[in-house]
Amino acid sequence: MPVVSLLQCDTYDNDVLKERICRSLALTGFDLSRFRDARVVVKPNLLMPAKEDKAIVTHPEFFRAVIQIVRENGGMPILVESPAVHSLERAIKKSGYADIVESEGVTVADPAKTRILTFDGAKKFKHIDISEAYFDADIILNLPKFKTHGITYITGAVKLLFGAIPGLEKSKMHLRCSTPEAFSEFLLDLYGAMNYGFSTPKPIIHLMDAIAVQEGEGPGPAGIPRRLNAVLAGENGIAVDYVAAMIAGLDVNKALTVVNGFARDYGVASPDEISVLGETVEAMRVNDFVPATGGSIFSNMFRWPFNTPFVKNLLLDRPVPREDRCTLCYQCRKICASGAISESSGRIKTPVYDYNRCIRCFCCLEICPEAAIEKQKGRLQWILGG
Ligand code: SF4
Ligand code: SF4
Numbered sequence: 001m002p003v004v005s006l007l008q009c010d011t012y013d014n015d016v017l018k019e020r021i022c023r024s025l026a027l028t029g030f031d032l033s034r035f036r037d038a039r040v041v042v043k044p045n046l047l048m049p050a051k052e053d054k055a056i057v058t059h060p061e062f063f064r065a066v067i068q069i070v071r072e073n074g075g076m077p078i079l080v081e082s083p084a085v086h087s088l089e090r091a092i093k094k095s096g097y098a099d100i101v102e103s104e105g106v107t108v109a110d111p112a113k114t115r116i117l118t119f120d121g122a123k124k125f126k127h128i129d130i131s132e133a134y135f136d137a138d139i140i141l142n143l144p145k146f147k148t149h150g151i152t153y154i155t156g157a158v159k160l161l162f163g164a165i166p167g168l169e170k171s172k173m174h175l176r177c178s179t180p181e182a183f184s185e186f187l188l189d190l191y192g193a194m195n196y197g198f199s200t201p202k203p204i205i206h207l208m209d210a211i212a213v214q215e216g217e218g219p220g221p222a223g224i225p226r227r228l229n230a231v232l233a234g235e236n237g238i239a240v241d242y243v244a245a246m247i248a249g250l251d252v253n254k255a256l257t258v259v260n261g262f263a264r265d266y267g268v269a270s271p272d273e274i275s276v277l278g279e280t281v282e283a284m285r286v287n288d289f290v291p292a293t294g295g296s297i298f299s300n301m302f303r304w305p306f307n308t309p310f311v312k313n314l315l316l317d318r319p320v321p322r323e324d325r326c327t328l329c330y331q332c333r334k335i336c337a338s339g340a341i342s343e344s345s346g347r348i349k350t351p352v353y354d355y356n357r358c359i360r361c362f363c364c365l366e367i368c369p370e371a372a373i374e375k376q377k378g379r380l381q382w383i384l385g386g
Contacts, residue, residue, distance in 0.1 A: 002236035002268045003028050004243045007278045009211055010229040012052075012061035014068075017231075021065055021207060024233035027277045030205055034139065035075030041109075041137035042066060045145040045160055046081045047219060048367060049094030055212045055225035058143045060096035062209040066141060067104045077104070080133045082111035082166045085335050085367055109133035114166050119193035125186055128193055130164040139203050140194070142237065146210040146228065146244045148218035148292040150362045150375075151180050155219045156244050157206035157237030158191050158257040165190075171337035174361035183361075184256035188264055191237060191257075195266060206240045208232040210247070215290040217375070220366040230284055236267045239274045246281045248289040293317070293375060313355050317375040319365050321350035325372035332364035332373065 005027035009020045025032065044058035052059050070077045079101060083091045088111050092098050101108060113132040120126055134140065144160040152159050162170060177183040194204060210230040214223035230247055234240040238261035245252045252258055252271075262269050321332070326349065333341040333351055340357035341364065344350055350372075365373040 001273055001275050002234060002239040003275045003277055004232060004234040004236075004239050005278050006243055006247070006276050006281070006284060007231045008229055008284065009231045010227070012059050012211065014061060014065055017061060017065035018069060020231045021069060021233075024207065024231055024278075025069075025205065028205065028233050028235060030203075030235075032069070032073045034203070035070050035073035038075045038138035039136055040070045040075040040077050041080045041133055041140045042070070042077050042106075042143065043080050043140065043160065043163060044097075044143040045155075045163070046083055046088070046091040046095055046097070048083055048086055048369070049091045050221070051094075052096055052212075053225065054221060054223075055145065055147070055214045056220060056223070057091075057095045058145045058209045059212065060100060062211070063097060063143065064100045064104065066143060066207060067100060067106055070141070071104060075139070076107070078107045078109050078133055078137070080109045080111075080131050081163055082131060084167060084170050084363070085331050111166055117193045117197045119189065119197035121192055121196060122189035123185055125189040128190055129166065129169065130190075130193075131166060134164060134194070134202075135198070137202055139205070142204055142206045144206065144208050145213065145219075146208055146248070147214035147223055148216060148290075150217065150292045150365065151183055152187070152257055153254045153292065154241060154245050154248075154250065154258075156208060156241040158187055158241055158261065161190055161194055161237070162187060164194065168335065168337070171335050171361070171363050174363055175337040175359060178359040178361065180256060184260055187257050188261055188266075191261070192264065192266055204235065204237070206232075206234055206237045208240055208244060210244055213248075215248075217292055217365070221369055221371040222365060222373070224290070226289075228284075228286065230279075238262065238266060239268045242271060242274060243276055243281060247284040247286070249285050249287055250289060250291055254291070313378060315378045316360055317377055318355055318358065318360070319353065319362060319373045320376045321353070321368075322372045322374060323349045325370045326350040327370055327372075329369065331367050331369065335363045335367050337361075337363075
């Protein structure tokens with residue numbers, strides 16, 4: 001039975017965090033002596049360079065506490081991350097990680113080095129190119145930040161493993177998997193590969209920073225920081241995400257990586273199989289958590305003529321840049337794998353969008369450092385109750 005540890009924590013104080021994280025690991029049955037002489041890949045959420053008060057990245061003090069626990073127990077921590085647009089070096093520097101990496105002697109893996117991971121049990125993507133550092137790891141510590149997400153509804157343990165895909169290759173996957181259903185299935189193929197694809201399976205522990213989280217239009221600068229005051233842990237990422245969604249009071253049926261994850265039975269097939277230790281979900285639940293408005297409503301249920309560009313543009317949310325906030329940095333253009341964004345011209349003081357090409361992945365909205373991109377409803381969206 002998969003165990004999820006759920007502990008109350010309302011601070012990023014180092015002593016408190018270390019106590020909670022050690023207790024979380026103990027509750028999940030993980031003995032700290034396993035760190036001795038182990039190469040421990042530590043994967044935070046470093047989506048982009050961001051200050052901790054935005055709740056975009058895994059809080060640097062959470063990362064520090066984990067690194068210190070690994071070090072104090074004889075392990076060798078290796079930071080593995082590959083932001084989509086920015087350099088890892090810049091994300092480390094601007095997100096408050098640089099002094100931790102230096103003072104704690106953390107090795108930083110080269111995000112450009114990759115290797116193919118094969119998982120024959122995948123539904124579609126049996127061979128996935130991921131950061132090479134995972135192959136050399138003895139233990140993987142996945143450190144998700146709990147946030148809302150326009151496509152996957154929530155981002156947590158399962159979604160964070162998407163960071164194993166190098167840089168801009170991530171946005172190409174959005175192009176190949178352009179519906180929430182297809183993208184979630186890809187994430188589950190990747191999750192399966194990380195759990196069952198290595199020739200010798202590696203322990204993966206998900207340690208979730210759900211203290212300061214994001215609601216609304218997460219997971220980037222447009223999301224709204226708020227508190228859940230929780231630390232979660234477990235070896236089953238689907239179970240951890242389920243419990244996180246429950247304490248946020250969200251409709252878990254909309255989290256496709258969870259419900260479709262149950263259907264795949266990767267160690268957990270239903271909520272009844274999850275054992276929550278520590279606090280109860282009821283004690284930690286909040287009632288006023290605001291979900292994302294949802295990504296594309298262009299799901300697999302829509303077939304021709306409803307998926308033609310003309311009808312799509314009438315029925316779907318679209319990303320629209322705001323002139324009063326846009327600084328023309330063009331990070332949106334860089335991340336757009338479908339080539340739907342071009343430079344501003346004439347009197348238009350924002351990038352120009354080609355909505356016929358746009359697949360509504362909302363990567364541009366996620367990455368825009370000025371929160372300058374908004375979702376606007378299609379003119380006939382009321383037909384679908386949007
Ligand atoms: S919309 Fe955002 S990401 Fe795009 S150019 Fe403007 S500020 Fe930069
Ligand atoms: S314009 Fe934005 S939402 Fe549309 S495909 Fe490009 S990145 Fe995705």
